[in-house]
Amino acid sequence: MRLxxxxxFTAILQxxxxxxxxxxxxxxxxxxxxxxxxxxxxxxxISAFKALVADGVTINTFFAV
Numbered sequence: 001m002r003l004x005x006x007x008x009f010t011a012i013l014q015x016x017x018x019x020x021x022x023x024x025x026x027x028x029x030x031x032x033x034x035x036x037x038x039x040x041x042x043x044x045x046i047s048a049f050k051a052l053v054a055d056g057v058t059i060n061t062f063f064a065v
Contacts, residue, residue, distance in 0.1 A: 009041055 013026060026043040033042035 009043075013043055 009029070013022070013029075029041045030044040030046070033039065
């Protein structure tokens with residue numbers, strides 16, 4: 001990936017991240033980056049979420065399903 005492509009993605013994310021749609025867009029880019037192995041578009045850091053799940057926090061901790 002060329003350097004100006006990274007700056008382009010960064011500019012898009014700065015504009016889009018002001019809303020919930022921005023977080024969804026960032027999540028999509030992160031998933032694509034994880035699947036394709038492209039570090040430049042991995043926007044969200046999900047390591048904290050992985051640590052919570054490893055410690056036993058689930059969706060049932062917050063919601064009665």
